[in-house]
Amino acid sequence: MRFRNASVRAKITALIVSLTCLWAFAAWVTLREGANLLWAATVNGSVIDPSEPLLVELQRERRLTLARLGAGASEEDRALRDQRAKTDGLRATFEESASGTVAEFAMDDVLLQRVSEVKAQLTQLAATRKAIDAGRADLSQAAARYNGLIDAFYRMYDSVAEFDDKEVAKDGRTLNDIHRSREMFAREDALLAGVFAKGGFTPAEHAEFVKAAGVFDYTLNEQLPKLPAEDRADFDGWLKSAPVTRVQAMETQLIRHDPATDQLPVSGEEWRRSAEPMLSTMQTVTLAGGDRLLERITPVAVGVIVRLILAGGLGLFAVVASIVLSITTSRQLLAQLRKLRDAAHELSDRRLPSVVERIGHGEEVDVAKEAPALDFGDDEIGQVGQAFNTVQRTAISVAAEQAELRRSIRDILLSLARRTQGLVHRQLTVLDVMERRETDPEELKELFRLDHLAIRMRRNAENLIVLSGSAPARTWRRSVPMVDVVRGALAEVEDYTRVTLMPMGDVVLVGRAVGDVIHLLAELIENAVSFSPPYTNVQVSGQLVANGYVIEIEDRGLGMKPEDLQAANARIADPPEFRITGTARLGLYVVSQLARRHDIQVVLKASPYGGTTVVVLLPQELVQLDPSPEPQDDDGRERLPRRQPGAAAGAAAATATRQVPSGNVRTLRQVRPGPLPADMPGASAPVTDPVRQEAETTTAPPPAPSETPADPEQQPVAEFTPSGLPLRVPQANLAPALRDENPTQPDIEEDDDERSPEEIRAMMGSLQSGTRLGRSRAAEMMDDQPGGEA
Structure with missing residues (x-):
């Protein structure tokens, strides 16, 4: 699966x-x-050839010793x-x-180990000579030390790598075994x-x-039949030579000799005259067989070199051509x-974002101009390019349709939100x-x-307006x-x-x-x-800072994970494009x-x-210091103004007013947002919203102030919620005439200048009722005018 998903360059490289x-x-x-031929030639010239004369001289030194x-x-x-001296020179x-760099590189690990053993044995040769010269070694001990050194040479020969040709390898092993059988005769x-020097055998020496x-006889007779015909003929002639036949006869006599007798059947001079020629001729015949083996190897080596040139050279040319073709093809x-x-x-x-943005701005888009055809040739890639041309035309067309659809949906949302907002405004007016x-x-x-x-x-309607990209209709001119x-x-x-x-x-x-x-x-507070x-409170605080004004909203809920906080902050700092689907948290948007x-x-x-x-x-440009700050209670918490009995109309009329053309007076009224929950203290008390101000137009003159409030000390003290909002006192704002269930109408005297307080109260109550009625009618007239819902 990984290779299937790899790049084209990686696949071509693979x-x-x-x-x-x-x-x-x-x-x-x-x-x-x-390589075997080369290493075999290197090992033969660096190790085997120098070791054979040394081996012969060691055999002679052993005999003389x-x-x-x-x-x-x-x-x-x-x-x-x-x-x-001759041995030391060789x-x-x-x-x-054997210590050359080329020789060590040509040898394998086993051969290197065997050569190291030979060098170690040669290093001990000086100690062996000293022991012999000092008389600390007898005949058998000296023979054992020299035999161990010579055996190390033959183990080295056995570790030489064989040639891959089976017949050549078999003949080489046979000649090596015959050469080793010569060592057995040299020991003999x-x-x-x-024995001849001291004049007789000991039983142990005779057994040895x-x-x-x-x-010697066994190994020689075992290996001779394995030789090639030409080598076998040379060895047969050697076996029939006079030195060999004399040695065989003397061996028979010495084997039959009883070590207890004093006289040896053969003299030392007779044995030496026959044994030395036998060893020399055997070495000559063996080396001649090795030379013939090298002559047989030469044609095989030539064939290997020819195959190497053909397979390696032609194959290398094919590989290079394939690499060049692959590179040029891959580049194209x-x-x-x-x-x-x-x-x-x-x-x-x-292109697509530009098309969507332009359509969002109401521009017309030419699909043919926005998706020009691209020329990729007529090959397979060109066919893919033609398919891409079709895809990009389709994509731009679909993007244009989707952008138009999103704009239409936003227009629909905006229209529905405006209508809902207008209806809610009218509903608030009726409720008021x-x-x-x-x-x-x-x-x-x-x-x-x-x-x-x-x-x-x-607020929900205004959310739709914000989501559609427009601004809500509520605006304020004053701070x-x-x-x-x-x-x-x-x-x-x-x-x-809360x-x-x-x-x-x-x-x-x-x-x-x-x-x-x-x-x-x-x-944010709703969230x-x-x-x-539900048993915790949310704290809202604010203060001026160097960069403006900070408002902190702190809750005691479960909190958010660090990754959710990071995602929410990123979403607020860089809001994404609003989509109809996939937007779970509209509030953050x-x-x-x-x-x-x-x-x-x-x-x-x-x-x-x-x-x-x-x-x-x-930011600083949005906040200013209040020139007339609202007084605070002793605990430093800001409170809403206390409402006086019978002062509802006066408070509504005392809001900021301004003159408008045609003699109309546009007043600002304050609307209460609603009561506390029924199961909480002060549930019947409304919460005054000092900033929800909506314009009303009326042809009635500005209302007169309500009657003068009673003595503040006699007014009921308003209670407040933990957040500083006032609790409503039932019937605190009713006119005095309405507080009694059966009010009594005072007698109206004919003299208007001597009206009683009850008459003045009744007149002011009538004026207040008329003012309310006028405002209600004016609000209904304003709602009925075209565009009133906006």
Whole structure:
């Protein structure tokens, strides 16, 4: 599977490597025989040839040494001294030749070990000579030491690599065995030299002589039938020669000799005159057989060289030609594929995004111009290129259709969101009118709950507007205190009673960012409340910093994994393109869009108390110091203004007003977001949203202030939630005339200048009711006008 997924270059390289390996194997099969010839010639010239004369001289030194020990001479004779000097000269030549770099490279590990053993034995030769000269070694000990040294030479011969030709290898082993049988006769001759020197056998020496003679006869007779015909004829002639026949006769006499008798049947001179020619002629016949073996090897070597030239040379030429052809073909193929790859990247990275962006901006796109045909030739790659031309035309067409479809879907979402937003605004207006008319505390509580749900519906509609790439319709021209901005966000959160609002400072937010900041904070606070246990609180705090204004939202929930925090921060910092499918967390996308619109930084991090802390950094150009800060309570927590009984109308009329053309007066009203949950303290009390301001147009004159509030010391003290929001006191805002179930109408006197307080109260109540009715009618007229839903 890995090779199947490899690149074209890797596959071609693998093909070339496999072809080269195949050629190398075929060449090595032929080259191995040639290498064997070369190494055999190197070993023969560096090791074998220098060792054979040394071996012969060692055999002669052994014979002279045993003869001297047998004669009992105490001083070294001249013949032995000359022999030792000749042996040392050949030893130096052998060691120098066998220690060469070429020779060591030609030898295998076994042969290297055997050569090292021979060198070690030669190093001990000087100690052996000293022991013999000092009389510390007898005849048998001296023979054993020389035999061990010579046996090391024959083990070295046995380790020489054989030739691959079976017949040649068999003849070579036969000649080596015959050469070793010569060593057995040389041991026999050396033993007899000592015996003749001392004049008789000991039983042990006689047994050793019989053993050596038997081994010689056995090995020679065993190997002679294995020789080729020409070599066998030479050895047969050697066996019939006079020295050999005399030696065989004397061996028979000496074998039958009784060691207990004093007289030997053969003299030492008779044995030497026959034994030395026998050893010399046997060496000559053996070397002649080796020369003939080399002559037989020569044609085989020539054939190996010819095969090597044919297989290696022609195969190498074929491999080189294949490599050149593969490289040129792969270059052309890769160039075409690279061109096709670049065209695909250009299509995916530049053309398609450009087409989608231009269509998103409403431009017309010419598919033929955006997808020009590319020429890749007429070969197989060219056919793939033609298919790619078709693919890119289809891709651009589909991209254009998909971009148009996404734009249409966004337009639909925007239209539905605008319609929903308009309906929610009208619903809020109707709810506000009903709240102002309602006097029953229970019914008023339910109306406040509907009011709160409508506010949340409005935020969901605005989410669709943000997702469609547009801006919500809510805008402010005047700056709003930061505490009111956060309260406005709390008004759009379902479980707002769990939010603790800390001091926000005397800071105002510029009007152009109020709506988006409220929306952004509402999404973040809603997320904090939703993903934390219901028994915990969410803390919201703010303060001025060097770079602007920071709002921190901290919950005590389960928190997020580090990789999820990193992904969320990356999503907020660089929001991806919104897609209809695959968007699980729309809140983060809405937050990222709102934050990017005003260059607001939003960062999520782990809270040390458990849960998650959201840091919102508003830039300096969006915040200002409040010239008229709202007073605070003794504990430093900001509170909403306390509501006075009967002051609802006056508070609504006291909001900021401005004149508009045609004599209309556009007033700003405050809408309550809804009640607390029914099972919580103060559930019937509404929460005032100081920043949810909606324009209303009316032709009625500005309402007169409501009646003067009573003494503040006699007013009921308003209670507050843990987050600083006031709890509603039932019937606290009702007119005094409505508090009694059976109000009594005072007698109206004819003198208008002497009206009683009850009459003034009744008149002000009528004025207040008329003002409410006028505002309601004006709101309905404004909703009925074209474009009122926007």
